[in-house]
Amino acid sequence: MMRSNFVKAYGDALNDGAVQLSFTLPLSPGGMAKEAARHLAEKMGLDQPEVVHMVEAGTGFSFFIVYGFCRHQVDTSQLQATEVEIQEMSFNEINQYIQERIGRRLNVVAACTGTDAHTVGIDAIMNMKGYKGEYGLERYSWINAWNMGSQVPNTRLVAEAKKTQADALLVSQVVTQRDVHISNLSQLTELLEAEGMRQNVLLIVGGPRISHQLALELGYDAGFGPGTTPRQVASYIAREIYRRQQG
């Protein structure tokens, strides 16, 4: 039954369910391996799964490409977009907003924490000189911005937050192998809780594999993914701090 708010994948004809898969199995190529790949695809809900490509991927491993027609459908009426909701403002509007509604400069401390040394992302948000033609937070006259750089231990970040009476902490996490970002991000919330500071700061995380949803799950206020612009972040901070201030 396809109701109008149900959608399926689509290749050749609407709602045919066509999807492409690829994966490796720890089996040598052959009839059995192919059958295993087909089965796996069937378990994923594919009708008529077809293994269109099988090749040895090192001794004892095979790589597969599979096409098939996925039975599953998604009810779009049940979905909620899980990105941070932002009413974006312009550079000038943001400064004016802070000046008029909050009436003081906001203190924002940023760092790429743990052993992560990818600064390009957080610099894109922070740097004076800007990124892709948009100024970073350091340029905003109504924001005091500190960029602590990369490989900053959480303890140092918390100390800096305390020292600067930070309104918002911006944490960047790029390396995610074995969920290192998760343990690192969790450690920060624990430290802040332990210091009794958690309620006093807006806690924001960003990075290419970060979603707003993940951020919420980890006890952060917001998460920003790939393609984030400084204005989005600044708009969010200004509005959210004003909102909280209002009660």
Add this chain to the structure above:
Amino acid sequence: MMRSNFVKAYGDALNDGAVQLSFTLPLSPGGMAKEAARHLAEKMGLDQPEVVHMVEAGTGFSFFIVYGFCRHQVDTSQLQATEVEIQEMSFNEINQYIQERIGRRLNVVAACTGTDAHTVGIDAIMNMKGYKGEYGLERYSWINAWNMGSQVPNTRLVAEAKKTQADALLVSQVVTQRDVHISNLSQLTELLEAEGMRQNVLLIVGGPRISHQLALELGYDAGFGPGTTPRQVASYIAREIYRRQQG
């Protein structure tokens, strides 16, 4: 629980379940569409599905690439390789086998049926001059081979089978859109049944999207997929006809 005969997909660490998906949804790109893609992947059994790419694929459509970790595992002890089992012989062995065990030339009629005009595959199996260095059935001294070419109506094929007292019919089907091959192949078995000929011929189908399993489902004796060689087919025919002859 991973028992040793259970396998999962594998990307970075054994049994991590890593798979890649791609598909199109009839939704414009955006937060909702991304969420729908994520949901679909979740329904397919992916943990931590991540939409790593979303792009407009024409107005009202988006194409997605998703990575995630598939929960499903396959019990290899329950699998049966579903290819035709063939004890392959050499060109000379096959002729000798027919001569010695069957004692007469086998009549084989081949055609690419319906409106399908792809002859390269069936020619590869049949042609005198051979394919990739292997002679086709026309070259076998103990096989009388007729290649009727392409776009042969099923009725003509059946008539030819009758005329030549065919031992085996080789049908090629390459075009498969909207399952045209299925209706075409089914029609042939019906015709043969109606003529009372089904039991007298070995009915074989081949083509790039044909599997042995599908062939069996459609009431054929065997199905041959991509990469089939003439020797495999000739070996199968010779042995199977001998087997049937034995009772």
Add this chain to the structure above:
Amino acid sequence: MKLNLDQAVINRCRQAAGHIAGDVDQFIRQRTTVSLERAVLRLMGINDAMDDVPVANLFVETIQAGQGLGRGAAYWLANGCYQLKLTADEVAQRVVSGQLDLFQLPQADRATLNPTLEKLMQPTIEKIKDQHRFRKDKLSNLGMGPEPLLYVIVATGDIYQDVDQAVAAVAQGADIVAVIRTTGQSLLDYVPHGSTREGFGGTYATQENFRIMREALDEAGDKAGRYVMLVNYSSGLCMPEIAVLGALERLDMMLNDALYGILFRDINMQRTLIDQHFSRQIIGFAGAIINTGEDNYLTTADAVEEAHTVTASQFINEQLALLAGLEDRQIGLGHAFEIDPSMTDGLLLEIAQAQMARQLFPRAPLKYMPPTKHMTGDIFQGHLQNGLFNLTSVLTGQGVHLLGMVTEAIHTPYVQDRLLALQNARYVMNNARNLGEELSIRDDGKISARARDVLEKAAQMLETVAEIGLFAALERGMFADIERSRDGGKGLDGVVMKDVDYCNPFQELLTQQAGSSGGGNDEK
């Protein structure tokens, strides 16, 4: 980037091809076919169907049964109108319903009928000219993308799904959309009627389907700010008829190649060469472009061994097209990127072939086909093969560039396959846009040697064909490794000798025009 080709060898090729085409032309001029005559009827407005059977078919069958086809369907229709003072439609209706036996009517002479013929022709000629003008205006207002033009196919089998997919492709950058035809249509000796949703591996070519897609593409093109070309097949047993429908519905390109029908559809060579000539006259008049099918040879024959057959066939197709009144810029000769990807230095040979074709036919909108034969289920590898193909195309300045699909070996293209193909071409061609101008090819290298070798072989082949004639060459299997006999194949029974008083005012007009202007129906 330029190859140093020997002009003397090129001249030999052209001369031999001219000779071959001349021989064929002699043969053609004396004959007509059922499809050609149906096309004439369609040009006179007979485009309806009765119980799904086109009136043009029924009409021609009646005339053929009465042995009258040698005089030309136009004659009988015009004479009917003249004698009975009826419209063409009225006459046709009566004939096919059995109410009227044309052979019983008095038979006016040609001169007497000329005003009637003139009147019957006029509306269609005007319509085609209008379409031509419309295209020219659109093109000069909106323009097209830079060459190579990006050409995609849609092939859902359902014209309405095709429209969705075509519109999506235009939004992604397609310059040209071809609606692929269902399997089997090429062997139908009639053109189906109305809109259709039940093709396999393609959608029926019908006038209504043409119209639906034309409308959708015009709209999508306006939105995208460029003119989008529409392509279908004037090919198979109904070449000239589909040419007419294409002209009426403003198709911009038509796959049109008798050799393809002969080799790959086993259509009788006499029949289809006659059909081809008239179809090309119509396409020429409509200001559209033909696409020839040499690329297909390499799906059955080897691209390294048989490359010269492609080149030879291009020369023949060029000469046949010129004789039908097409201009160079309307002759989209086909070739393809079909060398086994596992070959060391294979890309060098592909560059040689593509660049050679470019130089041999400098004004032709060369149709360059992507890898198909050596595509596999490995879509990643396939994407790269298409990438090198795209690179070769932009490097050598091809005209009409068919996009390769990653799933070529699996299914007719999905909506995302086309997306990936367009992204591939856009990226590679843009990133290497002017690379061709930067580089020159060594005269003593492998690329030059390959081009010289293929060209010389093509010349030799053409000279042989010129000697024995095209029919004999086809009988010997000189193209695509496929042998066809002069009297074999489908459709020979539809060939008829023209009477001395054969009447076909369109052909007369087009032949005359071609003689004077060299093709197209306007001032340029």
Add this chain to the structure above:
Amino acid sequence: MKLNLDQAVINRCRQAAGHIAGDVDQFIRQRTTVSLERAVLRLMGINDAMDDVPVANLFVETIQAGQGLGRGAAYWLANGCYQLKLTADEVAQRVVSGQLDLFQLPQADRATLNPTLEKLMQPTIEKIKDQHRFRKDKLSNLGMGPEPLLYVIVATGDIYQDVDQAVAAVAQGADIVAVIRTTGQSLLDYVPHGSTREGFGGTYATQENFRIMREALDEAGDKAGRYVMLVNYSSGLCMPEIAVLGALERLDMMLNDALYGILFRDINMQRTLIDQHFSRQIIGFAGAIINTGEDNYLTTADAVEEAHTVTASQFINEQLALLAGLEDRQIGLGHAFEIDPSMTDGLLLEIAQAQMARQLFPRAPLKYMPPTKHMTGDIFQGHLQNGLFNLTSVLTGQGVHLLGMVTEAIHTPYVQDRLLALQNARYVMNNARNLGEELSIRDDGKISARARDVLEKAAQMLETVAEIGLFAALERGMFADIERSRDGGKGLDGVVMKDVDYCNPFQELLTQQAGSSGGGNDEK
């Protein structure tokens, strides 16, 4: 394919770079570092750990605490052995367990200690020579693939999973395997001990991990019939120590670039330039190759705007390497294919840069890095970017070719990502194997203009750096758009002035060798 480069400008570059390197060398010669001294200890066989802390660290800390480091760790160790008639290990054990205070011992003079020093050095020197010989033999028996050599990374974080993935990659055609290091290791001021399974984004570089992987690759290489090279990082705070471990475990290449550490790890420039010199001496002696990190500049700076900084840095790295006794064939200068793929004619600029690097450093095994910065989640597009990169590499004859991964923007490579990358390179490079020889580049085109422009800018930059010195240039942010101060960053506290009687018999030996033979430890 050849660019017409102005030799005068090249000479200006080399002269300025020589000047820059000479200045740095002056500075280096007067100083040592904790890591350098630990490396000396390791060369004398002190490679154990106590409760996971390397004995070499504990030993050096003790000496540093006693202000004795300026005399060289070798002196103190040898003196201990000499005075107490103990082995090096015995002395080290007693020192680090607090049983022995070296400063309390009589202090023999250098001449007296020379025989002891000799004896302490000998086993390691022999071991390194053995490894070198072993590699040479293998290479001459098994050989390597054709250049560009295919280089892949493994990065599971677990040495045993790394082995599986590396062995799979060898079966798929990899010539070189690099084990990527866990995040954070470069800032550790010690080398972890033993085999490890818990890295993030890479696996700890330890002697035991080196050994495990070396063994696996030797076996896989024997099976595949070729010698497979192993790579790790002599980089970060422990450059010279890892160079020693690499030499002992027969690593074939080491990423080794002080500038990388300064710019991307904020390591103090004094510290790491001193460390680099000794590490390069060791790598040179081991017959291995260094890989420099200029490619990384283009991940933070723009590849079109800042291409000349890469070229300038290559000249500096070359001169610094030559001063450390490396031969040209051991100097794997880095560069990268990092231009925004949406740029029209971007490929022309990539070809210009790659070909220029090839001609500027004709004997260097240039390390060519794939697109990383502009890779996205679109793995299909990424596969093509890698395809054009592979093409550029084979076209311009690069030496060491790092394979781009389709999932570069997503995760560390999966087993299939590496498979796809190897297939990509094999296909493109084989299909275009000799294309470079076929083509020549116009002197008045965009490619030539670009190369000339970048080279001139590099010359000007080098002349400025020569004037102000490398330290000042780094302070001004002249590389990778990153500013670093002379006394900032990590590890400055590990820098020590050498005493007049500084003792480092290895450095003496290597310096002497370099002076005479120009690098390597054998007859060639």
